Amino acid sequence: MKEIALRPPEQVMTLSRLGSMHQCRLSFMRQLLRRMQRENWQFSRPHFDIDARGEGFAVYTAKGPKRSYSLIAFAHDLPEEARSDRVIATAWDATFTLFDGIPTMEDIARLRGNVPQQEAGRIRETELSLSRANRSVRLWQSVVDSLAKGAQPDAEELARTGYLMRTTAVYGSAKFGAADRASLEGRPEFAAPFQVEMLSVFLTRAFVADLVEHMAKLKSPDTAVPLAKGLRSNLGIGNSTGLGMAPFLLNHPRLLNNWVGARESALAKVRSLEASPSEAAKFMAIFNNAKDSIALWHSEHPLQKGKIAQLSKDIIELEHKLLTHSFTRKKPWNTLYLWAESHLSEEGQELLVSLMLEPYGDMLEGLGSSMQADEAVLFPINGHMHLSELSQLTQTGYAWALATDWSAGASCARIWYVSEEKLEPRLGERHEEPLDAYEQPLSPGRDVAAMHACLADFEGETTASFLAAHPEHRHAVRRVQMVAQFPYSEVRDNTISASMLPIDMLRAKLSFFGATHFDPRSDRWVRINMFRGAPYPDELATAPSDSWAYGGAP
Numbered sequence: 001m002k003e004i005a006l007r008p009p010e011q012v013m014t015l016s017r018l019g020s021m022h023q024c025r026l027s028f029m030r031q032l033l034r035r036m037q038r039e040n041w042q043f044s045r046p047h048f049d050i051d052a053r054g055e056g057f058a059v060y061t062a063k064g065p066k067r068s069y070s071l072i073a074f075a076h077d078l079p080e081e082a083r084s085d086r087v088i089a090t091a092w093d094a095t096f097t098l099f100d101g102i103p104t105m106e107d108i109a110r111l112r113g114n115v116p117q118q119e120a121g122r123i124r125e126t127e128l129s130l131s132r133a134n135r136s137v138r139l140w141q142s143v144v145d146s147l148a149k150g151a152q153p154d155a156e157e158l159a160r161t162g163y164l165m166r167t168t169a170v171y172g173s174a175k176f177g178a179a180d181r182a183s184l185e186g187r188p189e190f191a192a193p194f195q196v197e198m199l200s201v202f203l204t205r206a207f208v209a210d211l212v213e214h215m216a217k218l219k220s221p222d223t224a225v226p227l228a229k230g231l232r233s234n235l236g237i238g239n240s241t242g243l244g245m246a247p248f249l250l251n252h253p254r255l256l257n258n259w260v261g262a263r264e265s266a267l268a269k270v271r272s273l274e275a276s277p278s279e280a281a282k283f284m285a286i287f288n289n290a291k292d293s294i295a296l297w298h299s300e301h302p303l304q305k306g307k308i309a310q311l312s313k314d315i316i317e318l319e320h321k322l323l324t325h326s327f328t329r330k331k332p333w334n335t336l337y338l339w340a341e342s343h344l345s346e347e348g349q350e351l352l353v354s355l356m357l358e359p360y361g362d363m364l365e366g367l368g369s370s371m372q373a374d375e376a377v378l379f380p381i382n383g384h385m386h387l388s389e390l391s392q393l394t395q396t397g398y399a400w401a402l403a404t405d406w407s408a409g410a411s412c413a414r415i416w417y418v419s420e421e422k423l424e425p426r427l428g429e430r431h432e433e434p435l436d437a438y439e440q441p442l443s444p445g446r447d448v449a450a451m452h453a454c455l456a457d458f459e460g461e462t463t464a465s466f467l468a469a470h471p472e473h474r475h476a477v478r479r480v481q482m483v484a485q486f487p488y489s490e491v492r493d494n495t496i497s498a499s500m501l502p503i504d505m506l507r508a509k510l511s512f513f514g515a516t517h518f519d520p521r522s523d524r525w526v527r528i529n530m531f532r533g534a535p536y537p538d539e540l541a542t543a544p545s546d547s548w549a550y551g552g553a554p
Contacts, residue, residue, distance in 0.1 A: 034365075039064060058075070059073070096130070098196060100179065146216075147213060164235060245505075262371045311348060387458065413496065
């Protein structure tokens with residue numbers, strides 16, 4: 001069987017396509033739940049001590065084959081005026097840490113004095129993550145009131161929002177004293193990227209559902225009822241993500257390459273296959289589930305409203321195509337994909353890519369382990385490389401950058417810098433604010449173009465001699481040589497142009513997490529949903545394997 005070639009990075013790595021990606025079988029939430037189900041992880045709730053004001057703590061423990069991890073949740077009675085989704089907030093409805101092992105009461109007492117403070121507190125290497133969440137206030141109170149009266153909340157209202165709390169940050173990887181990523185690399189359960197953070201959110205979802213039922217029970221012990229199973233399952237955890245996450249794809253090129261490369265390898269494998277009747281039937285069932293789930297997406301942002309409208313048209317177009325598409329023909333998946341390239345928008349095409357992977361879970365399972373990258377090992381510059389080869393690599397990997405007029409004001413309209421207050425990335429207007437002295441190296445296209453122009457005037461022969469004379473171009477040379485080895489490591493677009501949308505970078509990263517229901521509130525921050533439709537910890541052992549990801553219909 002001759003395998004279809006991978007899509008070229010020139011096609012895949014543009015901001016508009018990265019900003020159209022959807023979760024898929026390789027997404028990190030789904031990898032986590034499949035592993036825990038396969039390994040028969042056990043879950044318990046050893047502590048749940050929260051009063052009628054909503055103050056107290058709870059502990060949720062996940063026990064794997066060799067180790068246990070515990071989410072320690074602190075609930076707070078937060079005044080309405082103190083509630084904010086801004087990263088600069090100082091108080092939240094709930095705060096969390098994922099503890100390495102099973103905490104003692106002494107551990108909980110120590111953490112009670114630090115975790116609610118978030119950045120202002122400090123945690124230790126026994127803590128793996130730090131996070132916080134706020135209630136969706138009106139919906140929260142409505143659900144509590146309904147359950148307290150013995151009635152279920154309105155299903156359509158619940159489905160429109162899709163969560164009762166949303167996180168505003170889930171920090172890991174040594175931030176604020178937490179365990180360093182390197183100290184966890186030998187643990188199989190954390191082999192895939194961001195598994196600590198995904199486990200924290202998965203257990204947070206269980207806490208939120210338990211808490212809303214608990215508050216209803218305390219309000220009216222005699223009449224309160226729990227959430228109906230279907231309504232409970234339809235609730236995920238919301239998340240608000242802003243500019244702080246956007247530069248991640250630029251700062252982690254080898255990781256980005258492995259994420260996208262795994263997805264592209266999966267697509268190429270599937271496009272090369274024939275389809276059995278059962279595989280075709282599974283695809284059709286998942287398509288119908290996805291259609292119902294995406295019908296719940298909504299946004300007030302003009303850009304996303306347009307994308308949702310276009311995606312809805314794409315789904316109708318795809319549905320019509322599937323009525324006549326023959327899965328018994330040679331390479332039916334490739335035929336379907338090629339049709340999509342000429343008939344659907346990028347968003348519709350990328351949804352189809354995700355859907356096409358679903359029937360082939362067993363075949364694609366091994367790709368998950370290839371998505372990690374050891375970025376602690378610096379990518380070495382090849383100083384022996386002849387400058388003619390370096391120039392050719394630049395022309396091949398950065399043709400788009402060399403074709404850009406970097407002297408035009410619109411091409412360099414934006415500037416990335418770091419906020420002094422929060423030490424997080426921000427985006428300014430170059431021609432309106434005096435920020436040049438604070439610019440971060442987050443425009444690889446411009447920097448590589450400048451390096452290539454300098455290269456043309458240099459009379460030496462080797463990369464080493466060039467960098468000895470022009471050390472300011474070291475980072476650009478490194479990226480050029482890296483792209484030659486890792487073709488999906490670079491965003492092939494202008495990251496400082498007037499038309500650049502940071503939410504495209506956010507969308508790409510969040511899709512690999514497994515997020516759904518993208519709802520941008522501007523071009524710089526977005527709300528999403530995590531684990532919507534997933535089994536809860538006490539349901540995981542008996543849940544159908546990985547069948548939840550396209551849930552979310554009422």
